[in-house]
Amino acid sequence: MSRTKLLLIAFAALLGIAFAQQGRVELAVDQAPVGLDPHIVTAFSSFAVIGQVYDGLLEANADLGLDPALATSWTVSPDGLTYVFQLRDGVKFHNGRLMTADDVVYSYDRIMNPDTGSPQASRFTEVDSVVASGPLEVTFTLKVAFAPFLANLTNLTVVPQEVVEANGGSLQQVAVGTGPFMLKEIVPDTYVLLVANPDYYRPGEPKVAELRYNVVPEASTRAAGMRNGTYHIIPDVDPATAETLKGARGVTLMGVQDLAYTLLGFNVSRAPFNDPLVREAINYAIDREELIDAVYFGNAVEGGPLSPGLVQWATPVSNFPCYASNPDKARELLAKAGYPNGFDAGLLTFGTIQVVSDAAQVLQAQLAEVGVRLAINVAEFGAFVQAWRNSDFDTFVSLNGGATDPDGYLYRTFVTGGSTNVYKFSDPAVDELLQLGRTTTDRTERVNIYDHLQKRLACNGPIAHVAYGTLFSAVSDQVTGFKQLPTRGLRYLREVELH
Amino acid sequence: MFQYLVRRLLDLVVVLFGVSLLVFAMVRFIPGDAVAIMLGANTDITPDRVEALRRQIGLDLPVYEQYWNWLKAALRGDLGTSIWTGTPVLQEITARLPATFEITFLALVLAIVLSFPLGVLAARARGTSGDVLVRVLTIIGLTLPSFWVGVLFLYFFSLYLPWWPAIGYVPFTTDPLGNLARVALPTVAVSLPMVAGLTRILRSGLLEVLSSDYVRTARAKGVGERGLFYKHALRNAMIPVITVVGVQLGYLLSGVVVIEQVFAIPGIGRLMLGAINERNYPLLQGVVLIVTAVFVVVNLLVDLAYAWIDPRVEYS
Numbered sequence: 036m037s038r039t040k041l042l043l044i045a046f047a048a049l050l051g052i053a054f055a056q057q058g059r060v061e062l063a064v065d066q067a068p069v070g071l072d073p074h075i076v077t078a079f080s081s082f083a084v085i086g087q088v089y090d091g092l093l094e095a096n097a098d099l100g101l102d103p104a105l106a107t108s109w110t111v112s113p114d115g116l117t118y119v120f121q122l123r124d125g126v127k128f129h130n131g132r133l134m135t136a137d138d139v140v141y142s143y144d145r146i147m148n149p150d151t152g153s154p155q156a157s158r159f160t161e162v163d164s165v166v167a168s169g170p171l172e173v174t175f176t177l178k179v180a181f182a183p184f185l186a187n188l189t190n191l192t193v194v195p196q197e198v199v200e201a202n203g204g205s206l207q208q209v210a211v212g213t214g215p216f217m218l219k220e221i222v223p224d225t226y227v228l229l230v231a232n233p234d235y236y237r238p239g240e241p242k243v244a245e246l247r248y249n250v251v252p253e254a255s256t257r258a259a260g261m262r263n264g265t266y267h268i269i270p271d272v273d274p275a276t277a278e279t280l281k282g283a284r285g286v287t288l289m290g291v292q293d294l295a296y297t298l299l300g301f302n303v304s305r306a307p308f309n310d311p312l313v314r315e316a317i318n319y320a321i322d323r324e325e326l327i328d329a330v331y332f333g334n335a336v337e338g339g340p341l342s343p344g345l346v347q348w349a350t351p352v353s354n355f356p357c358y359a360s361n362p363d364k365a366r367e368l369l370a371k372a373g374y375p376n377g378f379d380a381g382l383l384t385f386g387t388i389q390v391v392s393d394a395a396q397v398l399q400a401q402l403a404e405v406g407v408r409l410a411i412n413v414a415e416f417g418a419f420v421q422a423w424r425n426s427d428f429d430t431f432v433s434l435n436g437g438a439t440d441p442d443g444y445l446y447r448t449f450v451t452g453g454s455t456n457v458y459k460f461s462d463p464a465v466d467e468l469l470q471l472g473r474t475t476t477d478r479t480e481r482v483n484i485y486d487h488l489q490k491r492l493a494c495n496g497p498i499a500h501v502a503y504g505t506l507f508s509a510v511s512d513q514v515t516g517f518k519q520l521p522t523r524g525l526r527y528l529r530e531v532e533l534h
Numbered sequence: 535m536f537q538y539l540v541r542r543l544l545d546l547v548v549v550l551f552g553v554s555l556l557v558f559a560m561v562r563f564i565p566g567d568a569v570a571i572m573l574g575a576n577t578d579i580t581p582d583r584v585e586a587l588r589r590q591i592g593l594d595l596p597v598y599e600q601y602w603n604w605l606k607a608a609l610r611g612d613l614g615t616s617i618w619t620g621t622p623v624l625q626e627i628t629a630r631l632p633a634t635f636e637i638t639f640l641a642l643v644l645a646i647v648l649s650f651p652l653g654v655l656a657a658r659a660r661g662t663s664g665d666v667l668v669r670v671l672t673i674i675g676l677t678l679p680s681f682w683v684g685v686l687f688l689y690f691f692s693l694y695l696p697w698w699p700a701i702g703y704v705p706f707t708t709d710p711l712g713n714l715a716r717v718a719l720p721t722v723a724v725s726l727p728m729v730a731g732l733t734r735i736l737r738s739g740l741l742e743v744l745s746s747d748y749v750r751t752a753r754a755k756g757v758g759e760r761g762l763f764y765k766h767a768l769r770n771a772m773i774p775v776i777t778v779v780g781v782q783l784g785y786l787l788s789g790v791v792v793i794e795q796v797f798a799i800p801g802i803g804r805l806m807l808g809a810i811n812e813r814n815y816p817l818l819q820g821v822v823l824i825v826t827a828v829f830v831v832v833n834l835l836v837d838l839a840y841a842w843i844d845p846r847v848e849y850s
Contacts, residue, residue: 069572069618069619069812070618070619070620071619076572077572077573077574077577078572149582149583149586150586150590152583152586152587152589152590153583154573154577154578154579154583154587156583157578157579157580157583158578205620207618207619207620208619208620208621222629222800223621223626223629223630223800223805224629224630224800224801224804224805224808225702225703225798225800226702249702249798250798250800251701251702251798252795252798252804253795253796253798255685255688255689256688256701256796256797256798259688259689259692259693259700259701260692260701262692262693262696263691263692263693263696263700264696265692265699265701265702415564415566416566416571416811417564417565417566417567417570417571417811417813418564418565418566419566419575420566420570420571420573420574420575421565421566421570422565423575424570424575433575435575447578454577454578454579454580455577455578
């Protein structure tokens with residue numbers, strides 16, 4: 036064998052090593068996925084896994100913009116009612132079948148079918164019809180112009196009909212999608228193993244051969260495993276554990292502005308919270324800076340009704356006068372509302388998320404100073420949800436997730452009769468602005484509308500938005516390419532490399 | 535003897551029926567059902583969709599009808615499917631049994647192996663510094679909560695012996711060494727209070743027996759100290775030990791929740807805790823039923839062991 040030949044072979048071997056997907060990235064997660072059906076599940080632990088297995092038409096990126104996924108391009112009619120999507124050619128499901136426009140239509144129909152019981156159906160109520168207008172072309176017709184429509188399409192996960200039917204209509208225990216990873220094995224309460232999809236449509240991705248989600252319920256155990264090199268990535272680290280991991284050798288702590296926020300919600304159908312003056316007074320009584328130090332160890336920011344993470348949309352808090360802590364002003368407003376000696380009320384919360392129960396205590400102490408005496412009831416989570424849904428509370432403290440489009444959170448929360456308007460809040464001016472925000476497609480105009488809305492809601496609305504925390508992830512120095520998303524999505528796992 | 539066994543097993547059926555009825559009623563008294571938990575406190579969903587979800591998992595039926603359906607299936611050996619994942623309950627349980635059984639068994643063996651010499655030593659050397667040392671150690675063992683010991687172990691091992699696989703679980707059949715390395719720490723953590731408890735009971739039992747008339751008589755007729763101790767005294771001192779072991783075994787099977795949590799062990803305790811938190815009614819029913827059955831059977835074995843140790847015990 037000649038020398039050149041040997042060199043060539045060696046070179047080829049090197050290339051092979053460089054390009055082959057290799058290694059297994061070990062993740063530590065707090066909970067096993069509770070079901071795998073992308074149209075049914077709501078748990079983050081489920082999405083963390085199936086987000087790698089399935090694709091939507093579009094996907095959110097690190098800047099909260101929209102990237103093409105299964106759709107490569109789209110056109111919108113001038114009246115904003117017709118959207119035509121061109122689908123990517125040659126995309127294969129994990130069972131080897133080619134994905135077509137019919138699969139998109141089938142998936143949409145499955146979400147909307149009441150028998151499926153999909154919580155995502157409410158995102159598509161403005162859609163009139165969906166048809167496959169070509170083998171790789173899908174046409175959506177809307178009833179009214181609906182600005183958040185594109186953002187909602189990230190939730191339209193495309194599933195193969197034959198797999199649904201072969202499993203009695205349920206995808207809770209199987210996962211056959213088009214995504215970068217394929218489900219290989221689930222060991223109950225132990226781990227979920229995904230392997231790279233060799234036919235994935237983005238060349239060169241995923242970069243690792245396997246992803247393993249190790250189920251480790253205890254935060255301190257996850258941290259210990261991170262320190263000794265057992266795990267490469269902890270996608271979600273709570274603020275207290277983050278403090279302990281700061282400066283740990285071989286571990287990088289990443290942080291991004293969370294869309295989720297802690298809040299103090301008021302039941303405006305009950306006195307005295309029906310009085311906007313009282314709600315404003317409470318906003319003045321809250322010292323958000325102090326709370327951020329005590330509860331988040333400083334790793335959070337103040338924010339109004341929209342997360343400061345939504346840079347293009349959020350109105351800076353300097354525009355909300357009640358955000359400057361001022362107990363005297365609070366007492367004055369309370370007196371004006373007819374409560375010179377304050378009042379007693381209940382505060383409902385739950386104990387499973389540390390920042391929530393901590394925030395409840397800090398708020399209780401701060402409000403007590405102006406005479407608002409809150410009795411905390413730390414309910415078990417299921418009991419909390421029940422009371423929350425039935426508006427069975429005076430006030431409550433909780434952690435709510437946000438959305439990438441302002442409408443996604445504001446509409447359902449503040450519109451009269453909205454699905455998560457448990458506050459029983461109703462303000463015709465707010466309703467009007469919310470409708471306008473949906474039907475206006477001009478970006479600048481929309482920003483303007485939501486600016487008005489935020490200013491109107493910040494001090495007198497049914498919610499005192501308390502703080503937007505930092506979302507922490509811990510990543511081993513052996514791993515590169517991981518990026519965090521404010522939505523907690525893990526799409527960048529397909530770009531992760533192991534060294 | 536045979537009659538006794540049959541009667542005890544019939545008791546088991548009655549107990550299981552009663553427990554299933556109780557659990558069925560109790561979990562439904564807790565506010566918030568599986569659908570509420572599934573949707574959480576921030577999901578955009580209309581009330582009719584919530585109803586559709588409830589219908590889909592059979593929560594819309596009256597409670598007595600739900601129980602009747604469950605009972606009919608259970609009598610055929612079908613414990614239903616998990617509300618959340620659709621996996622058969624029996625499959626979920628059998629997947630968790632090996633880890634729990636292994637830790638329970640090893641912890642018990644460790645407790646017996648350590649407590650017998652310690653208890654005997656303390657009793658024989660009563661009042662000496664050795665006895666005092668054992669007693670102090672047992673007090674410490676009893677008062678340290680095992681989850682705290684577990685966390686300490688975990689930190690120590692991951693900081694100073696990072697190569698030791700301290701977290702998680704692999705089945706013995708796939709990797710025997712890896713399995714033993716992983717279960718060692720949780721086993722020691724849960725068995726410490728047991729070692730301490732058994733040692734103390736054995737010591738006091740031995741001391742009581744040693745001061746009884748028959749021991750004095752045996753000594754008087756010239757039985758050697760060694761034979762006296764191991765042949766006559768130890769056997770009688772074992773009755774309370776067996777009782778405690780039986781109770782502890784039941785506790786271990788269902789009560790190592792926290793240890794399973796700390797070491798990320800996929801065991802019955804975590805399964806049960808999860809089922810309660812998720813209002814996974816069929817799964818919870820199944821787990822409670824299985825744990826009850828094991829508990830009752832262990833108690834039966836303990837009762838049988840009395841007769842083996844003390845031939846005067848008769849069953850009728």
